[in-house]
Amino acid sequence: MATEKFLNIGALAKATGTKVETIRWYERVRLLPAPARSAGNYRTYDEAHLGRLSFIRRARDLGFSLEQIRALLDLAEDRERSCEAVDVIAREHLGEVDRKIADLQALRLELDSVIGQCHHGNVAECRIIEALAPPK
Amino acid sequence: MATEKFLNIGALAKATGTKVETIRWYERVRLLPAPARSAGNYRTYDEAHLGRLSFIRRARDLGFSLEQIRALLDLAEDRERSCEAVDVIAREHLGEVDRKIADLQALRLELDSVIGQCHHGNVAECRIIEALAPPK
DNA sequence: CATGGACCCTGTAGTCACTATAGGGTCAAG
DNA sequence: CTTGACCCTATAGTGACTACAGGGTCCATG
Structure with missing residues (x-):
């Protein structure tokens, strides 16, 4: 005590x-x-x-x-x-994390290529804005 | 028209x-x-x-x-x-994405090692629960 | 013993980007 | 003329907190 x-x-x-x-x-x-x-x-x-x-x-x-x-x-x-149920929750969460990582990596690639095309002119010819704009 | x-x-x-x-x-x-x-x-x-x-x-x-x-x-x-400001926003966002990916990858490693230690006994000796519990 | 400041209390509203529900109105086909 | 798909507004809910406002408590210092 x-x-x-x-x-x-x-x-x-x-x-x-x-x-x-x-x-x-x-x-x-x-x-x-x-x-x-x-x-x-x-x-x-x-x-x-x-x-x-x-x-x-x-x-x-x-x-x-x-x-x-x-x-x-x-x-x-x-x-x-039994700790099986614990394992299930943890693995389920690991799956979620893996999915998020994959999504972010795909997004990162796309974002990077969009940025790479910017030649610092004016907005009218900005490739970033263009890449976001609807397909003509 | x-x-x-x-x-x-x-x-x-x-x-x-x-x-x-x-x-x-x-x-x-x-x-x-x-x-x-x-x-x-x-x-x-x-x-x-x-x-x-x-x-x-x-x-x-x-x-x-x-x-x-x-x-x-x-x-x-x-x-x-000038589209400089556009570029700044996009790069800032790319930085955020990179940070999130790094965070998730670190988390993934830790989670994976926690799961790897589970030998499917009962909860009293479950390594996942143990790994989450406070340091004795 | 009074005062000040650090801490604590409850309750409510705000954050982000929607999503869902209730309770109605509009429109076109059959 | 009815049915059902669509539309309207307004409000509340999601997750996981965060940030007040408006008070109460505690204790060390003067």
Whole structure:
């Protein structure tokens, strides 16, 4: 005992690199359970909150949606369950990421070729504008 | 003359691959000028609208924001102006795209290694959950 | 003991680029 | 004259926050 730390929202924000408003937002959408309140009605977080919020932030950094994170947290609850469902969510997300990368690379190529054709004349003969304009 | 075509919103939507609601949205945010109205209060578009909307859609496909498109359209207006500013917007956007690709590729690597460590046991020993959880 | 400033509270509106719905009106074919 | 496809406006919802406004709390300093 004695190592139980309690944090107010600002301290939790600092500890997890999250904005205070974002923490309140996660509470509103039930990703974070509502914490106890102090005499002055301040939110009072414990280490379970810290762990859960860290998990959420890490998953967000990896691009999981809040919906996916909700599912992961639910799955993580039942430690006896097979982790197949966890794997499915992660792989599904990897697929999304791969698709986004491919889209952006295609776009990048096209954008690059459009820019490459600009000879810095005036707008009337600008190849960028032309490339965007409808086919005559 | 005689080739002047008039389109109602559904025909314009089909011609540009845009949803009807999206066209009305572009009008609301002043990207598309409000068209003339028919006797029955239907929007009536001409070829200038078709051209402008095609431009917008093409630029959207290339990932330009509506704000950037607004700027491009303003620039395209003045055909005598140097197209340097156009080039700046396009290059700025290319930079954003490059940054997004790099971010996603880094994320992809990390996600892939997290998934690679999952040995399909139960959740208690799931490496994916573990990788997301806070550092002990 | 009073005051100031850093922190906290709730509630609401704004962001981006749409998308969806409700509740109606118009038009052309059969 | 009815049916059904189309159109109209206005409003709310999406995701994931962010940014106020208008207050309350806490505590260190004078």
